[in-house]
Amino acid sequence: MRNYLTILFLAVLMASCSQPSNPSFKAEDISLVPKPTSFQLNESSFKFGPDTKIVASDQSQQKAINYLKGLFSKAAGYNLEEISAKTEGAVVFEVIEGLKNGAYKLNVTPNSITVSATEESGFFNAVQTIRQLLPIEIESANVVAANWLVPSVTIEDEPRFSWRGMHNDFSRHFIDIDEVKAFLDYMALYKLNTYHMHLTDDQGWRIEIKKYPLLTEKGAWRIPNNQDTICMERAQENKLYTIDEAKFKEIDGERKYGGFFTQEQIKEIVAYASDRCITVIPEIDMPGHFKSAIDNYPFLSCTGESGWDTVFTYPTCLGKETTYEFMKNILSEIVELFPAQYIHIGGDEVNIKSWEKCPLCQKAIKDNSLKDEHELQSHFNRDIEQFLHSKGKKLMGWDEIVQGGLTKDAAVMWWRGWRPEAPKKAVENGNELVITPTDAYYFDYLNDGNPLEKIYNYEPVPESFTAEEEKRVMGIQANLWSEWIPSFKRLQYQAFPRMLAVAENAWASKNNKDFEAFNKRVEKQYPRLDNLGVYYYIPVVKGLDKKIGMVDSTKVKLSLAYPLEGVEIYYTIDGSVPTKKSLKYTEPFVVNDTVEIKARAYKGDIYNDIKKTKVEKKEYIQSVDVSPKEKGLKRYLIPGKLKKVTDVNLKSASKWEVVDSVDIAEFKDKKPVNMVFSGYFHAEKDGIYQFETRSDGGDHLYIGQTLVVDNSGWHGPRKRYGIVALKAGWHSITIKYRPSDKPRAINAWYGLQGEPLQPITSEVTGF
Ligand code: ACM
């Protein structure tokens, strides 16, 4: 018996030696974005080799299989064979019934990978999960050596929303077909499935329309505009703003910027997207944002004129039959090119003043018993919608289309974060909705304005929605308006890593989210993005947001907006552009001259926007020899409409009362009254002090006779600051406020340089 057991033991040992088991992984080795619905990590792993077989059983698996084979062919040089009979050591694709669109199950063991889904996008998403479980070398553009292991996992996964979108604006700055394809590949990696192409706008027409050749022959090209010029200026400090030379062309003896897609290229894009289970939504923005067409077909506008009114361009005339005909002729070609159910017709930011003045538009309003110009736009939308229906399509537009009434069948894209009633009105009307508000999902906004955490924590379904209304939310989308995005690299910088937050918001359920954990996974995605050649945002340098003051010298402290491994700060004090050859920041440094400091962060070859500020030499203001008896400030009220802040002057008989803080108090939204706050401010020690005010209309803050904060001019509530060197002790302080017609705010803060600001209250004031 004993011998038998020994032999058995040896046999097991030998078997395990002859078949070395694959390594196991730790949870922290793995980064899946978006986060799967359920995830279990098991022992061991599956190893891909040149002979790994793919077992296919249904046509619905083909896109997923092609993508997987493509990855291995490119990065590993493997030509994985597809077979139909199940075998050991293979990747097995199986159809199962009842999963949601996009959902899948994935079971990885050392012996096999099983992928189960109900339809093609489920299989495709499972392959993207396998891709993210593979080493980052799988993203390599060339054949590389790697241990192609996939950790053993059990995953069940399904998306929250069916519309997981990204948008590109081709009009303001153009990206070409190869760049579009690269972008579609990034979307696929993160299970984003809807690609919105904003193809036409005032600044350029980007899609060939055979019936109207001038749209692209002329409308796709422009003499560099104001935004191009500013981008070119910015490019001197930041190469990401460089406008690609290849996007310029000599036309009629002039150097013009632009580009467009031929219909053949559009078909290629649509097919490329379809291979990645991505739906392409075309947008032809009408009846406003149409200047690039009106320039070349001037009969379209009310007056025959094309150009800009005060804010928006002249729209097409909605009182002429030719406009309707023109739009339908364009859409007839569009519907043939895009298999998507929805055609986006824009409808945003229309200059309705043109219609108010146009006899034909006014006649159309009267003849159709419409209430106003908004209803005229709705009348137009309905006509276009009927036409789209006749072609088997549905209409989609920006949330302005809700205003004048809408059929139930149209879908709305809510973008105006400041109009929260718009999405509610849309769902109450029964319309489907895509959530894409400025507050979170506008990726043309700088990271400072819409940072990763804000985007991630943004709950897209408004709280006011009922459960029924929530079902009308098809999903979410991030937009990349390209006025200030002149290159594909800058586009990547604006999109990443924020696109990952949108991907996870679109995919993971509300209660399966945690920013800290997400952020750790994002950091693990960077090497993958590096391998894909994707440029991304890295934390900006902090410490130079405001002017720096000094008397003899000062220490300048820099930091990163948030920590990120591998990021270093470089700076200059001679006005030159910081590079990796400049001074490297390691600790606070002393400055004893008036200089301009410029700094930026680098992570390898990736750099971000320069931050800069001036260092100013200041003379101390001596304290005054007073000992205020009372705490707080005197507030004088000075009635009358005044032109400027400097007109706010105390008269000898002005009445006053004591206030604890600088505040508009009960005068908010009331009849405008000018104010003067006056008394003494106590500086606790010698140093550079910063003062800041916030007001509408305008204000001035003086220390003694020195104007420290100039927040004058006619404006809504805004902040301004100034710095001053104060000796310890009491200093006279005066704040003059001249409100706007609708008084909203006057506040003031102070702080020692480098320390947080505090409100100016009776703690530090007296009279
Ligand atoms: C928009 O941003 N005008 C839709």
Ligand code: ZN
């Ligand atoms: Zn008109």
